[in-house]
Amino acid sequence: MARKTSLSGFPEWLPEERLVELHVLDVLRETFELHGFSSIETRAVETVGHLLRKGEIDKEVYAVSRLQEDEDAGSPKGEDQLALHFDLTVPFARYVVENSGYLTFPFRRYQMQKVWRGERPQEGRAREFTQADIDVVGDGTLPFRYDVELALVMIDALSRLPIPPFTLRINNRKLAEGFYRGIGLTDADGVLRNIDKLEKIGPEKVAEALREELGATAEQAAAALELASIRTDDTSFVEQVRALGVTDELLDEGLAELAEVVGEASRRAPGKVVADLSIARGLDYYTGTVYETVLVGHEHLGSICSGGRYESLASTGKKTYPGVGLSVGVTRLVTRMLSQGMAVPSRKVPTSVLVSLVDEESWSQAQDVAGQLRARGVSCEVSATAAKFGKQIKYAERRGIPFVWFTTRGEDGALAHEVKDIRSGEQVPADPAAWAPPAEDLRPVVRAVAAVGA
Incomplete structure (x- = not known):
């Protein structure tokens, strides 16, 4: 309005x-x-x-x-x-x-x-x-x-x-x-x-x-x-x-x-x-x-x-x-x-993915992930603070961002990446060098509303 x-x-x-x-x-x-x-x-x-x-x-x-x-x-x-x-x-x-x-x-x-x-x-x-x-x-x-x-x-x-x-x-x-x-x-x-x-x-x-x-x-x-x-x-x-x-x-x-x-x-x-x-x-x-x-x-x-x-x-x-x-x-x-x-x-912002932070030290690592996504045309932003994951997801919801990216490090030191569709709750493994959102989620889409008032 x-x-x-x-x-x-x-x-x-x-x-x-x-x-x-x-x-x-x-x-x-x-x-x-x-x-x-x-x-x-x-x-x-x-x-x-x-x-x-x-x-x-x-x-x-x-x-x-x-x-x-x-x-x-x-x-x-x-x-x-x-x-x-x-x-x-x-x-x-x-x-x-x-x-x-x-x-x-x-x-x-x-x-x-x-x-x-x-x-x-x-x-x-x-x-x-x-x-x-x-x-x-x-x-x-x-x-x-x-x-x-x-x-x-x-x-x-x-x-x-x-x-x-x-x-x-x-x-x-x-x-x-x-x-x-x-x-x-x-x-x-x-x-x-x-x-x-x-x-x-x-x-x-x-x-x-x-x-x-x-x-x-x-x-x-x-x-x-x-x-x-x-x-x-x-x-x-x-x-x-x-x-x-x-x-x-x-x-x-x-x-x-x-x-x-x-x-x-x-x-x-x-x-x-x-x-x-x-x-x-x-x-x-x-x-x-x-x-x-x-x-x-x-x-x-x-x-x-x-x-x-x-x-x-x-x-x-x-x-x-x-x-x-x-x-x-x-x-x-x-x-x-x-x-x-x-x-x-379809959403309020161009951002398709919020890259979350595990802790404050992971900010640079999260920027690396964001850089790989942006290089392939995926709009994303990095979380400002390492708040609890629930709060970071809530932030994405308020902004209208459909996906949240999680990066963790295993006991062997290897990085593991997962991405969550916060609308459906589905969370799957993802490679920052290859993953892309569905075409309809890559950028905001403006759609006509079926019933238009005069």
């Missing part, structure tokens, strides 16, 4: 909880690498000017400064001031521009790092959290097929995790913007920002905001909401949009792109993809396909994985590097996994 920490919004895990988080990160990393993505890491800070180029999130950005500023040192101010990054896409765009001469395009990268946002803490929203991103970026152009591939890669990755069924919901901002333009709403970004609040505040308040903030008529607001109500698990959304009677070239382009993504993804991953025309994504840098992912039965948690296509986020002014990417909210996902008991580790 995830715990509350003394500093709200900055989660910390117990060792057994951290094992679940590490399992999620390992699965994502392994899957991303199977699909040919390379790992990078960017710095934690960017300039304020760079971070605020796209998206309305200035109230959420944490600025960075020294406690005692040196006025003579000319500390950066304004757009040059340093701030912690709020996502991994904006820093990645800067990384691509600065390193373009050393990268091979299309460039495929994954990135797993902490990010920071000054949000109001609640379940699923933290101020410090971990994201795991994948992106493909092109030099000048990027084939649209990557919009399809990214969806399939992420479906593969999430399907390997011990979580409930999930749905990848996909839309296209060209489709939405073209539709709004076709009904006479020129502030497409403003409409999208309000549609993005649909699940939080409901259609009536969204319609009210469209009328009051953007000057939409009742008919225009109703049409925007009707578009947002369309959801299909195949390409039949195209006919439903056409039936609304709106025409626009950008709408046509968005419909064709979304049909390609949903058609191919639903064929390869049936039951996992939905065309959801309410998906908008709040950040302004998205220009085409947009994605959100929800756990079935846990929709109120919000999206656990989201992203989209961006054409000009990475740009030198003369050259652009269009990309498409998806980001897993690892901390949001792990918090729900822990709070709902979706997955549990």
Whole structure:
């Protein structure tokens, strides 16, 4: 069970909880690498000017400064001031521009790092959290097929995790913007920002905001909401949009792109993809396909994985590097996994064997045994004191260590080794140069719990 920490919004895990988080990160990393993505890491800070180029999130950005500023040192101010990054896409765009001469395009990268946002803490929203991103970026152009591939890669990755069924919901901002333009709403970004609040505040308040903030008529607001109500698990959304009677070239382009993504993804991953025309994504840098992912039965948690296509986020002014990417909210996902008991580790610690001490003089000898075990990949630790064997076994039980190693010396001076499975009580002779635990006990294993509460 995830715990509350003394500093709200900055989660910390117990060792057994951290094992679940590490399992999620390992699965994502392994899957991303199977699909040919390379790992990078960017710095934690960017300039304020760079971070605020796209998206309305200035109230959420944490600025960075020294406690005692040196006025003579000319500390950066304004757009040059340093701030912690709020996502991994904006820093990645800067990384691509600065390193373009050393990268091979299309460039495929994954990135797993902490990010920071000054949000109001609640379940699923933290101020410090971990994201795991994948992106493909092109030099000048990027084939649209990557919009399809990214969806399939992420479906593969999430399907390997011990979580409930999930749905990848996909839309296209060209489709939405073209539709709004076709009904006479020129502030497409403003409409999208309000549609993005649909699940939080409901259609009536969204319609009210469209009328009051953007000057939409009742008919225009109703049409925007009707578009947002369309959801299909195949390409039949195209006919439903056409039936609304709106025409626009950008709408046509968005419909064709979304049909390609949903058609191919639903064929390869049936039951996992939905065309959801309410998906908008709040950040302004998205220009085409947009994605959100929800756990079935846990929709109120919000999206656990989201992203989209961006054409000009990475740009030198003369050259652009269009990309498409998806980001897993690892901390949001792990918090729900822990709070709902979706997955549990087979033990609390990596240690497989506790090497016991017969007496205080046997510590060096016990270290020799531990060294032989570790050389073959068996995690172990040596008992700190030569307490009674019963107490040493109790210590192993409290730590969740499955095996205890005993070494004794016979009358002839020969060493005798035995290992005990403290779960079953079975104790057998063992050779430190050859013995290994069963494969399932070599390291902690994170397993899904059969019944998951919503």
